[in-house]
Amino acid sequence: MRLYLGSMEYRFRGEDRGFDEGKIVVIYPDESFLKVMAMRLFFLPILLLLFIPAGSQSISGIWEGNNEPSHYIKPERVVLEIWEYNDSLITGVSHLYYSRGRYEHHKLSGRINKRTSRVYLSEDSIISYKVGLLQVVDEGTYTLRLFKKEDEMILQGDWVSRRKRLFIDPTVRTRFHKDIKQEIPTLSSDNAQNPLKRVDDIQLVLEIDKKEKDSIRVDIYDNGEIDHDSISVYVNNIVVISKQQVSVKPLTFYLSVTNNEPYDKIRMVAENLGSIPPNTALMVITTRKRKYNVFVSSNFEKNAVVEFFLKDK
Numbered sequence: 001m002r003l004y005l006g007s008m009e010y011r012f013r014g015e016d017r018g019f020d021e022g023k024i025v026v027i028y029p030d031e032s033f034l035k036v037m038a039m040r041l042f043f044l045p046i047l048l049l050l051f052i053p054a055g056s057q058s059i060s061g062i063w064e065g066n067n068e069p070s071h072y073i074k075p076e077r078v079v080l081e082i083w084e085y086n087d088s089l090i091t092g093v094s095h096l097y098y099s100r101g102r103y104e105h106h107k108l109s110g111r112i113n114k115r116t117s118r119v120y121l122s123e124d125s126i127i128s129y130k131v132g133l134l135q136v137v138d139e140g141t142y143t144l145r146l147f148k149k150e151d152e153m154i155l156q157g158d159w160v161s162r163r164k165r166l167f168i169d170p171t172v173r174t175r176f177h178k179d180i181k182q183e184i185p186t187l188s189s190d191n192a193q194n195p196l197k198r199v200d201d202i203q204l205v206l207e208i209d210k211k212e213k214d215s216i217r218v219d220i221y222d223n224g225e226i227d228h229d230s231i232s233v234y235v236n237n238i239v240v241i242s243k244q245q246v247s248v249k250p251l252t253f254y255l256s257v258t259n260n261e262p263y264d265k266i267r268m269v270a271e272n273l274g275s276i277p278p279n280t281a282l283m284v285i286t287t288r289k290r291k292y293n294v295f296v297s298s299n300f301e302k303n304a305v306v307e308f309f310l311k312d313k
Contacts, residue, residue, distance in 0.1 A: 068173040088111050092108040128205050142159050196303075203296055206285070214256045216286070229279045
């Protein structure tokens with residue numbers, strides 16, 4: 001006879017017999033059941049590896065993706081540049097690129113729930129934008145689920161506009177991916193000793209014409225009253241000014257915008273807070289045809305960052 005216990009099937013050796021109450025019955029699994037169990041035990045370690053919680057890995061880095069078709073104008077690509085700090089908090093920037101050189105750049109804040117692998121992001125303010133005559137810039141929130149594959153991580157979910165319109169669904173499906181091999185560390189709590197691991201506060205994003213990408217001059221002055229602010233400046237994590245005091249005489253360096261990285265960055269790091277915190281400066285950026293005056297501010301928690309990207313055409 002055969003005895004069914006849940007989804008497992010057993011067969012008694014010998015002839016079929018009934019149960020006698022109070023007697024011990026020894027049962028033996030049949031050959032087909034042993035084969036099934038062997039296959040399950042073989043695949044169990046593989047399944048465990050596949051379902052390691054994705055939230056256990058840092059999500060800091062650059063996420064490339066796009067939106068699915070919706071009532072909104074579809075960008076050619078969407079980029080999330082995010083940093084994780086204090087174990088679960090997030091800061092960063094969202095970049096949306098449209099056809100004909102149009103774009104939007106928004107400051108992000110948010111959090112990650114590592115237990116559920118949920119990521120929540122809010123577009124808090126607009127850094128810069130260039131859109132069509134009839135195009136409206138909306139800010140919204142992302143609710144995303146984090147997945148991990150063999151060589152990449154995936155964020156997938158919804159972006160929801162804060163602006164409600166009649167007959168228009170405010171929800172847009174979206175998906176991003178990041179190479180797991182990206183070496184971008186989680187921000188350290190020891191900010192004074194690790195200035196490059198402070199939160200990046202992106203204060204301006206500049207679109208640079210390819211004809212103006214070389215020999216861009218940057219002058220940094222004290223912003224107002226001289227209060228003995230000292231700074232270091234990095235271009236793409238390479239120091240160009242080290243622990244210099246800002247004054248009426250400019251600190252000057254040059255840079256070229258390249259295609260080697262998605263964005264070239266000037267990062268101003270506060271070495272002290274001067275006599276009037278925070279550490280502030282005027283950054284004058286001069287290309288062949290244009291000049292930009294950027295008022296930047298940094299402290300021991302945040303670095304002031306200006307990003308550059310090349311115009312497509």
